[in-house]
Amino acid sequence: MVRQSLLGIRELAPTADWGPDPDDQRFGDPAWSSVPGYRFVLQVYLTWRRLVLAGAEAPYLPARRRQQVQFLAQVLTEALAPTNVLPGNPAALRRALDTRGTSLVRGAGNLLDDLARRRGRPAKIAPGSYRLGENLAATPGRVVHRDDLVEVLQYEPQTAEVHQVPLLLVPAWVNKFYIYDLAPGRSLVEWAVRAGFTVFAISQRDPTPDQTDLGLDEYLSRVPLRALDVVREITGSERAHLVGVCAGGLLAAITAAWLTAGGEPGVASLTLLMSALDHTPPDGGDQPMAEEIAFLTRALSRGDGLVDGGRIGVLFDLLRSRDTVWQPLVAGWLLGERPKPFDIWAWSEDGIDVPRVLFEQTLRIAADNALARGRLRVGGRPVDLSAVAQDAFVVAGLRDHIAPWETVYRSARLLGGDVAFHLVPSGHVGGIVNPPRPQADYRICADGLPPDPRVWSARATPRHESWWVAWSRWLAPRSGPRVPRRATGSARHPAGAPAPGEYARSR
Numbered sequence: 001m002v003r004q005s006l007l008g009i010r011e012l013a014p015t016a017d018w019g020p021d022p023d024d025q026r027f028g029d030p031a032w033s034s035v036p037g038y039r040f041v042l043q044v045y046l047t048w049r050r051l052v053l054a055g056a057e058a059p060y061l062p063a064r065r066r067q068q069v070q071f072l073a074q075v076l077t078e079a080l081a082p083t084n085v086l087p088g089n090p091a092a093l094r095r096a097l098d099t100r101g102t103s104l105v106r107g108a109g110n111l112l113d114d115l116a117r118r119r120g121r122p123a124k125i126a127p128g129s130y131r132l133g134e135n136l137a138a139t140p141g142r143v144v145h146r147d148d149l150v151e152v153l154q155y156e157p158q159t160a161e162v163h164q165v166p167l168l169l170v171p172a173w174v175n176k177f178y179i180y181d182l183a184p185g186r187s188l189v190e191w192a193v194r195a196g197f198t199v200f201a202i203s204q205r206d207p208t209p210d211q212t213d214l215g216l217d218e219y220l221s222r223v224p225l226r227a228l229d230v231v232r233e234i235t236g237s238e239r240a241h242l243v244g245v246c247a248g249g250l251l252a253a254i255t256a257a258w259l260t261a262g263g264e265p266g267v268a269s270l271t272l273l274m275s276a277l278d279h280t281p282p283d284g285g286d287q288p289m290a291e292e293i294a295f296l297t298r299a300l301s302r303g304d305g306l307v308d309g310g311r312i313g314v315l316f317d318l319l320r321s322r323d324t325v326w327q328p329l330v331a332g333w334l335l336g337e338r339p340k341p342f343d344i345w346a347w348s349e350d351g352i353d354v355p356r357v358l359f360e361q362t363l364r365i366a367a368d369n370a371l372a373r374g375r376l377r378v379g380g381r382p383v384d385l386s387a388v389a390q391d392a393f394v395v396a397g398l399r400d401h402i403a404p405w406e407t408v409y410r411s412a413r414l415l416g417g418d419v420a421f422h423l424v425p426s427g428h429v430g431g432i433v434n435p436p437r438p439q440a441d442y443r444i445c446a447d448g449l450p451p452d453p454r455v456w457s458a459r460a461t462p463r464h465e466s467w468w469v470a471w472s473r474w475l476a477p478r479s480g481p482r483v484p485r486r487a488t489g490s491a492r493h494p495a496g497a498p499a500p501g502e503y504a505r506s507r
Contacts, residue, residue: 020046026083026322026330031090038090041082049077067281071319078321083330092334099336106336114332121314122328124345126338130183132500136343137178139189141499144200144489145230149211149222151203151501152230152493153177155189157485159196164480165268166198168231168240170224170255172247173358174312176350176504177203179245179432182343186433188468195472197479198486200231200240205503206352212305215357216254216365217379224255228266234490239268241475245432246403247362249275253415254371254378256388261381269478270392270415271471274428276403277385277411278372279365293363297356307359309351316348320401320427344429372414385414392419393474395442395467397431409453420474421449422467423460440466 020027020042031038056073057066082088086096086104095103114123130136141155169189171177180201181189192199202223207214224242231240244252249272256267300311317324331337339345370376376383392415396408405423412419423443424431434440443460450456463470489495 024322026081026327029091029094031094035090041088045080045082052077075318075321078326081322081326084326086334089330089334092330095335103336107333110332110336110338121317122325122332123339124324124328124349125340125342129341130343130346132178132505133498136183136346137181137500137504138184139181139187139193139499141189141199141201142488142495143497143499143501144234144493144495145227146496146502147222147226149205149207149214150227151205151503152227153201153203153499153501154234154488154495155193155199155201155499156488157198158193160485161482162196162198162485163476164483165237165478166200166231166235166240167192167475168224168227168242169199169201170227170242170244170248170252171202171204172245173204173219173251174247174309174351174354176347176352177201178500178504179347179429180243181500182347182433186343186435188432191435191468192472196482197475198235200227202227203501203503204352206309206506207306207355209304209306212356214355216361219251219358220254220258220379224251225258228255230493232266234493235486237480238265240266241269241271241479242267243271243273244275245273246275246428249273250277250362250365250371253277253385253388254376254383256390257383257385258378258381260387260389261384267388267390269390269475270388270417271475272392272394272408272412273432274395274397274400274403274408275411276366276407277414278407279367279369280372280410293360293367296363297360300359301356302353305356307354307356309353312354313348313351316402344433348429372411386416388415389417391417391478393471394419394421395431396421396423397426397428398423399426400428400431402428406453409449409456413449413451419449420444420470421456422470423457424467434466434468436466436469440464442467442470444470 027042032042033039052073053070056070061069086092092103110123114120117123117127139155141153143151144154145152169177169180171179181187184190189199189201204223228240232238242252242255244250252270253272253275256270259266297307300307300315302308328339332339365371365376368375371383371385374382374384374386392412394408394412396403396405398405400408409421412421421444424434425441426434441462441464443462445456445460447459
């Protein structure tokens with residue numbers, strides 16, 4: 001086995017100049033190919049990087065440790081790229097010469113500002129670029145329910161008639177809800193309201209230290225089920241379309257299965273965006289053990305027992321550190337640029353904390369794969385995804401680094417209804433924000449969902465449109481007849497503060 005590993009490493013010895021990956025923009029400066037010194041540095045770095053990454057996949061590593069080692073190897077090789085320091089970045093040196101050092105002065109100012117404001121994390125966006133309710137989370141709406149854990153928002157209709165069945169948007173519990181309502185023109189809420197849907201959204205509050213023991217049972221009853229009651233009371237509809245993103249998709253699917261187990265109505269369809277329900281390791285390796293889950297929970301928790309949303313954000317950044325850590329560092333500190341406004345960065349920096357018990361339970365569900373195996377019980381009922389007979393619209397991202405598309409695909413196959421699976425050429429968050437534009441596309445297959453995602457991929461064909469368009473088209477026949485537009489709120493749930501509400505603004 002060791003001999004095979006050595007032979008594999010020997011095969012990595014370059015016989016000619018290697019180039020960076022096609023999507024790696026760090027080495028685009030002409031100096032990397034025209035200046036012998038920089039060309040040599042690039043070849044040394046690429047050779048070393050590939051040796052490290054190959055070593056992290058060595059077969060003699062225990063299966064349960066291999067994923068951790070691969071993660072550390074990826075973080076290490078990205079951190080030690082020559083472009084991350086001034087002497088190894090010809091573009092930054094040229095900018096310093098052209099500006100007579102002004103870019104370095106600005107970069108030093110950006111560094112000091114990041115040290116003061118962000119504890120040394122490079123800024124992704126300039127402070128004050130976005131203001132909630134003005135140029136972010138700006139779709140008109142009202143808070144129609146508030147308790148100590150959630151607000152329920154209802155958005156104002158923008159068509160004379162609306163579909164009978166409303167939508168309820170369920171966020172992940174580690175992020176604020178307005179991933180659904182980004183800048184105008186890039187807002188899924190705005191798109192759905194203009195398409196004639198009555199849209200509700202759940203906005204979760206940052207939990208307080210006395211809520212650290214809240215678990216999945218409490219979150220099921222107090223978040224989606226309570227919001228569903230509000231939606232049905234206001235609209236008079238027995239059912240609503242549930243839309244969930246990431247962990248919100250997990251909660252939406254559990255809600256549908258829980259209601260099915262009790263013979264209760266409530267869910268008209270499921271829309272799952274970048275949501276992993278089946279955590280079977282692709283290589284057959286072991287999942288994290290109890291002690292690893294406890295260690296991660298302690299590492300991410302504060303002294304008050306809550307899992308810190310900011311630390312979770314750092315962990316997610318490290319999963320894609322080239323784009324989320326080192327590119328902002330180079331642009332801000334070496335090139336002296338101020339980051340450009342980008343609504344996704346603004347949202348990603350605005351995390352919320354998570355109750356410790358809920359966080360640990362989520363990790364255990366993934367580690368035991370209890371949901372996919374049909375062994376999960378929530379709120380006193382079994383959760384069987386195969387019993388969920390409602391149709392589902394599923395979206396996965398080809399470049400998703402958090403919920404790989406193959407995992408989302410396997411998850412879609414667990415559902416008992418008719419499933420429309422869509423693969424977009426984007427990442428975890430970018431795939432959600434998909435307004436119609438000339439370059440928008442996705443892949444779909446008319447042959448169902450074969451067991452092997454590679455077979456699906458080979459048969460899938462591209463569609464040159466936004467999945468938002470396909471989603472509206474898919475929802476319409478499942479949403480009942482058109483009815484006159486509904487007023488916001490009701491006597492029992494009166495319209496209150498304007499969207500995005502108080503909880504979205506708190507931090």
